[in-house]
Amino acid sequence: MTALRPEIVEPDGLADGPDLVHLHESIATLLAARGQWRQAYRHLRSAYDLAFAEQDVRPMVPEQLRREVDRLRREHAEAREQSLRDSLTDSYNRRYLDQRLVSLVAERGGGAELAIALVDLDWFKQVNDTFGHLLGDRVLQNVVELLQVDLPDGAFCARYGGEEFVLVLPDVDAAEAVRIAETTRSRVERHAWDSLAPGLRVTVSMGLACEPPAGDASTRPAVAPEQQLLRADSLLYSAKQSGRNAVAYREGGRVRLAGPASGRRGITEPRVAGY
Structure with missing residues (x-):
């Protein structure tokens, strides 16, 4: 009935x-x-x-x-x-991320730059297995707080799924986006995680995809949000395969790692063909 x-x-x-x-x-x-x-x-x-x-x-x-x-x-x-908020971490959720990215890409017709960093917690399954899921939830909440420190105006953090998050940095050029991402990665690494549980250590890896202003004749045409997220995901793969706890980005046609990780050997290329 x-x-x-x-x-x-x-x-x-x-x-x-x-x-x-x-x-x-x-x-x-x-x-x-x-x-x-x-x-x-x-x-x-x-x-x-x-x-x-x-x-x-x-x-x-x-x-x-x-x-x-x-x-x-x-x-x-x-x-x-x-x-529009994730119930656990209070970061924005995937719904907000999708809506906002569409708006930002439309706005880029006026010449704005856009950087997207896909962030993944390293070895998070081991955190849950060793310390329990309740503490794992607290780790996620703390990571979100650290990701949101000193973000520029208009930037935001959204939960992408599981232990993956996205930092969206509009109107930020590539060099500044790399600096923000590396500073954030270092902040997570240096956090006093043992205050939550003795022996706990948390790091993140990031794939940072930067798109130049739309219509710039010296660069490729602007890409859709899904394509830029795919590029960020492939660069995240490079960061993971190159030793984790690193920010991977592309500069001059090559994949590079930011900060102390830049001295590592054998940097893995992304999985997306032609990028």
Whole structure:
């Protein structure tokens, strides 16, 4: 049997005077709880109109009604924000990442640069196996906090899946993106992880894909977000296969490692053909 969805009955004709005002307010609260904000505002406005229908001069909006509308707007904004956040780490989720990347690529038509770093925790399965999944969750939360330190305006961190995260750095040139990524990697490595559990050590590897301003004649055409993420993933593979705890990026047609890892031998090439 198909479950019947409860419908909200319009109050017109069911009551009058103060009762009708109260009914509109109650319906507005119910609609807001369902996320139907536009209809909630409409019922609040109806309550206001009914409350002052008999007066010749329309008074200012009552403070109580103003506060109620403000509350609904805040709840709407908070609900939308929560729908775009990862429940464990409070970083942005994959939904927000996909939406924002589409917008950023569209904006790049105006000449903006875009860098994307795909971040993966090294040997995270061993962390879970050795210290337990509850502590593994705390490690993920701490890593996100470290990834978000001193990010430039407009940059953000999103959970890509499992122990993988994405740092999105708009309007940042390649050299600055490498500096930010390497500083972040070092910050994670130097963190006092043994304060969570004796013997705990956590590092991350990164693949950093940088795209120049769209329309730059000296470079390739701009790529779609999926393609840039794929390039970042392949560079992450290079960082992993070249010893982990490193940032891999491309410069002058070659894969390089940032910071202390730059002296390593036998850097692995990405898996994406032609990149």
